[in-house]
Amino acid sequence: FLIILLTIATATVTDINGNVYETVLIGDQLWMAENLKVTHYNNGDPITHITNNGDWGSYEEGQYGVYNNDPANADTYGNLYNWAVVDDERGVCPEGWHVPTDDEWKELEMFLGMSQSEADDTGLRGTNEGSKLAGNADLWNDGNLESNAEFGTSGFNGLPSGYRYYDNGNNYYDNGNNENIGSSCYFWSSSVHFSHAWYRRLFYNGTSVHRSRYSKQNGSSVRCVRN
Numbered sequence: 278f279l280i281i282l283l284t285i286a287t288a289t290v291t292d293i294n295g296n297v298y299e300t301v302l303i304g305d306q307l308w309m310a311e312n313l314k315v316t317h318y319n320n321g322d323p324i325t326h327i328t329n330n331g332d333w334g335s336y337e338e339g340q341y342g343v344y345n346n347d348p349a350n351a352d353t354y355g356n357l358y359n360w361a362v363v364d365d366e367r368g369v370c371p372e373g374w375h376v377p378t379d380d381e382w383k384e385l386e387m388f389l390g391m392s393q394s395e396a397d398d399t400g401l402r403g404t405n406e407g408s409k410l411a412g413n414a415d416l417w418n419d420g421n422l423e424s425n426a427e428f429g430t431s432g433f434n435g436l437p438s439g440y441r442y443y444d445n446g447n448n449y450y451d452n453g454n455n456e457n458i459g460s461s462c463y464f465w466s467s468s469v470h471f472s473h474a475w476y477r478r479l480f481y482n483g484t485s486v487h488r489s490r491y492s493k494q495n496g497s498s499v500r501c502v503r504n
Contacts, residue, residue: 290501292371293317300503301432304388306381307503309374310412310434312355316341318367324358334443334494339365342441342496344455353416354438354458357496360474363465370501377502379468379475379488385410386486389431398488405484411435418459420482427484433500435479438462441496463497 288307291297292315299310317323318339327333327342334340339362344350362369363376370376377385383396389410391403408425412434417423439458459481466475473490476497480487491497 290371290374290503293319293321298371299434301434303385303431303433306385306388308385308433309501310432312436312438313358313369313499313501314351314355315369315371316356318365318369319372320367322367324362324369333359333441333496335359335361336494337361339369340496342455344439344441344458350438350458354436355498357438357441357455358465358499359441359443359496360465360491360493363467363474363499369499373504374501375504376465376467376499379466381502382464382466382475382477382488385433391486396488400489401483401485401487403485407479407486408484409433410486411479416459418481420460420480421484422479422481425484435462435464437479437481438498440498443492443494443496463491463495465491465497465499 288300289297294315296314301308301310325340327340328346341356341358386396386406389406391406395402405425405427408422408428409431410433411422412429414423417437437459439456440463441455461480464477468475470490474493476491478487
C-alpha cells in the first residue's frame, strides 16, 4: 500500500504538446508540481499566442503569453494564460486533469493548515501556507516567504512567475506588460465571481496565501489537479 502511494506521488503527466510534468500528492489531491506550458487545447486547436503587448487582454478569446517573450521563462515558469483559456470547453489541462475550482484550492490550503473560516476569507489568509506552497528559493526575491522554516515542504513548488497585466482604465501599467517575476505568482481557479474569477497569489515578503477576484483579461499561471 505504501509503495502504491509513493508511485502515485512521484508520477508524471504529459500534455498534448508532449510537455512532461512532475506531480505531487497533497492530502487526497494529486497536483501538478509545475506550471502549465501547453500551447494547444486537447483537441489540437492552437491557443492564440500573444507577443505584442497591445494585442493582450481578450475577454472571450483564449490567449497565452511568455513572460517578456523569453523562451527560457516558459521553460522555467510555464506560460501566462487569460481566463478564457481556463473556461474553454476544449480543455487546457491533460486528459483526466482540470483547472482547480476555488473550493479545491481551499481543500489544499486547509490540508496545509488553514481553518475553514480562514480559507473562506479574502485577502491574505492563514499563517505559513504560502511558504509551504512555494519552492526553489533561488528564484524568489529574498523575503519572509523563503525564510520561513516551512518553505517548500508541500512539494507544490510554486515559482515566482509574475503575471501579465490588462489595463481596464486604471492606467497602472501599459496594457500587456509583464510584471513581478521573482516576487510573486498568480494562479487561476476555474470559479467565477460576477465578471471576475477567483485566484491565488504568493508574495515574496509574506508567508500566507492571498485569495481575491481578478480580471479575466489578466494573464496568470495555471496548475492542474487530477479529476
